[in-house]
Amino acid sequence: MPTSPCLRILVAINPSASFGRHRPVGPAVTAALEKAGHDVVPLQRESQEALETAVRSELETTTVDALVVVGGDGMVSFGVGLVAETGVPLGLVPSGTGNDMARALGLPFDDPARAIERLVELLREAPRPVDLLRVTRDGAEPTWVAGGVSAGFDAFVNERANRIRRPRGRARYDLALVLELLRLRQVEYDVVVDGVASRVAGTLVSVGNARSVGGGITLLPDAVIDDGLLDVLIVERLSRVGFLRLFPRVAKGTHGDDPRVRLSRARRVSIAARDVVAYGDGERIGALPVTIEVVPAALRVFAPAP
Numbered sequence: 001m002p003t004s005p006c007l008r009i010l011v012a013i014n015p016s017a018s019f020g021r022h023r024p025v026g027p028a029v030t031a032a033l034e035k036a037g038h039d040v041v042p043l044q045r046e047s048q049e050a051l052e053t054a055v056r057s058e059l060e061t062t063t064v065d066a067l068v069v070v071g072g073d074g075m076v077s078f079g080v081g082l083v084a085e086t087g088v089p090l091g092l093v094p095s096g097t098g099n100d101m102a103r104a105l106g107l108p109f110d111d112p113a114r115a116i117e118r119l120v121e122l123l124r125e126a127p128r129p130v131d132l133l134r135v136t137r138d139g140a141e142p143t144w145v146a147g148g149v150s151a152g153f154d155a156f157v158n159e160r161a162n163r164i165r166r167p168r169g170r171a172r173y174d175l176a177l178v179l180e181l182l183r184l185r186q187v188e189y190d191v192v193v194d195g196v197a198s199r200v201a202g203t204l205v206s207v208g209n210a211r212s213v214g215g216g217i218t219l220l221p222d223a224v225i226d227d228g229l230l231d232v233l234i235v236e237r238l239s240r241v242g243f244l245r246l247f248p249r250v251a252k253g254t255h256g257d258d259p260r261v262r263l264s265r266a267r268r269v270s271i272a273a274r275d276v277v278a279y280g281d282g283e284r285i286g287a288l289p290v291t292i293e294v295v296p297a298a299l300r301v302f303a304p305a306p
Contacts, residue, residue, distance in 0.1 A: 006039060007066055008038070008065045009040050009066045009067075009068055010066070010067045011030055011033065011043065012051060012067060012075070013025075013026035013029075013071070014069075014095075015047055025095045028113070029042075029070055032116045032120055036120045055067065059082060066090070067088055068119065069090065069093070072282075073098050073282050074282055076090075077145065077281035079092075084144040084299055085295070085299075090299060092107060092115070093115045094112070098215035100147055100214070100216070101281070105225065105303035106304045107303055107304075127300035128304070130297070130298075130301055131226055131299075133148070133208070133230065133294060134293045135278070135280055137286055137287075143285050145280035147280075147281050148219070148223075149206070149208065150204075150205070151205045151207075151277075152202060152204035152205040152235070153184075153185075155279045158176075158279045159277055160176040160180055161173045161176035184240050186201060186203060186237050188274075189271060191205070192269065193232060193264060201237045204219075206219045206220065207232050209223060209225050209230065216251075217250065220263075221256060222256075224306075226296075228296040229266065230266050231264075232263070233262070233263055236260040246258060246261075269291070271290055272288050
């Protein structure tokens with residue numbers, strides 16, 4: 001394998017990584033990259049906003065060869081928003097709860113030590129171009145999304161989980177899922193897929209680039225991260241019993257033949273509904289309507305070739 005060139009690498013560490021079992025991951029990334037001969041600038045701040053300011057300043061005022069993010073899918077979203085269409089490649093060291101983008105890219109997603117080793121290896125190779133989702137809302141700046149946009153049951157779960165203070169971690173989302181299942185809201189959507197409009201009474205709508213959400217729940221089993229297309233999932237109205245019966249198949253990605261499930265591919269999707277908030281990569285985007293477009297090869301990322 002060829003010798004790795006010396007790269008100037010920004011390492012952005014999730015502010016919440018100062019606590020919990022993944023606290024040592026950020027320093028371990030810095031140490032491994034320095035040992036490999038790279039010029040490393042570790043950045044960790046007290047908040048996401050302060051971290052974004054620090055990273056933007058480095059990107060705008062200095063020469064940067066790569067940005068590495070340490071954390072979960074929220075940190076991937078953070079990094080994508082900073083380097084999309086800039087040519088600066090992104091490296092991932094997943095240490096969150098779901099790590100679905102790492103899964104989509106074929107990276108170690110449940111072993112931070114192995115993920116660090118793999119990153120060091122991949123820095124010797126050319127970064128891989130992958131697609132991104134550009135999400136637009138009236139009156140707002142476009143949002144870049146790496147994995148997927150949700151605007152139904154999974155978005156309701158995220159919205160509720162963000163309001164729950166205890167328990168922390170994965171248990172908070174499990175509790176939110178149960179509470180939303182008890183409510184199980186049904187939504188009247190206006191959906192436009194590549195110019196074809198329809199009215200849909202549904203439970204779940206997801207548009208994505210990655211196969212899974214929520215730590216391996218395979219909503220979009222055929223999604224490919226660099227095929228220039230969006231995968232679209234619409235689940236029609238379900239009773240609680242119907243949802244509970246379908247959910248295990250959704251988790252495994254075997255739901256495509258269910259008559260209440262619509263799977264398709266597109267380049268542009270618009271979604272409108274009342275009182276529904278869209279989430280991208282688990283982060284809040286804002287109230288519908290939104291328009292989602294695929295932007296081929298908008299990101300360069302250190303990941304194995306398909």
